[in-house]
Amino acid sequence: MLFLRRWIANPGKVGAVLPSSAALGRLVARNVARRPDQWVVELGAGTGTVTRALLGSGIPADRLVVVEIDPDLCAFLRRELPGARVVQGDATALRALLPEGAAGNVGTMVSGIPMLTLPPDLQRRMIDAWLDVMPPDGRLLQYTYSLLSPLPAGRLGLEGRRCGIVMRNLPPAWVWSYRRAG
Ligand SMILES: C[S@@+](CC[C@H](N)C(=O)[O-])C[C@H]1O[C@@H](n2cnc3c(N)ncnc32)[C@H](O)[C@@H]1O
Numbered sequence: 001m002l003f004l005r006r007w008i009a010n011p012g013k014v015g016a017v018l019p020s021s022a023a024l025g026r027l028v029a030r031n032v033a034r035r036p037d038q039w040v041v042e043l044g045a046g047t048g049t050v051t052r053a054l055l056g057s058g059i060p061a062d063r064l065v066v067v068e069i070d071p072d073l074c075a076f077l078r079r080e081l082p083g084a085r086v087v088q089g090d091a092t093a094l095r096a097l098l099p100e101g102a103a104g105n106v107g108t109m110v111s112g113i114p115m116l117t118l119p120p121d122l123q124r125r126m127i128d129a130w131l132d133v134m135p136p137d138g139r140l141l142q143y144t145y146s147l148l149s150p151l152p153a154g155r156l157g158l159e160g161r162r163c164g165i166v167m168r169n170l171p172p173a174w175v176w177s178y179r180r181a182g
Pocket of ligand 1: 013014015016018019020043044045046047048049050067068069070073089090091092112113114
């Protein structure tokens, strides 16, 4: 109900009527890559379905940064996942939200932000802010309801591939993995 209420309050930012399923969270978690010293950053955590899967897959809570722009959703995440490092803020200004040592060392960025509907200049600013804190071989995972790539990979200097589809999600969703081209 909280998710639905936040969607009614801000449909453009929330971008979905229902939260993701646990099955989608697990597919995302299986595609995370990080060296032991690296961080994972989740952007647009909502009510935390994907966060739970990331933590459940063994990513240590002190190496996961959970970013959410909506204050009500942040309060919910802090209550429901007391061990998680939840940061309220805008993913466009990501560097300022990260703890010391994380910038430049984010092995995988996980995004639930509805990128498809953003204007191209905002898309560009977001991706630039994310690449800015990732090492050259860093990975970006984005999930989407779209059959096509949720990001214009070539224009953004990225290479993308589909990791898989989750039918047990309403609607079914794809997970895409991107990295810097070349
Ligand atoms: C489609 S929902 C995904 C929620 C959750 N990850 C899930 O899969 O159920 C998108 C989420 O991104 C958040 N969001 C949108 N724009 C954001 C931004 N610029 N920075 C941080 N979070 C943002 C919204 O508040 C919302 O919770």
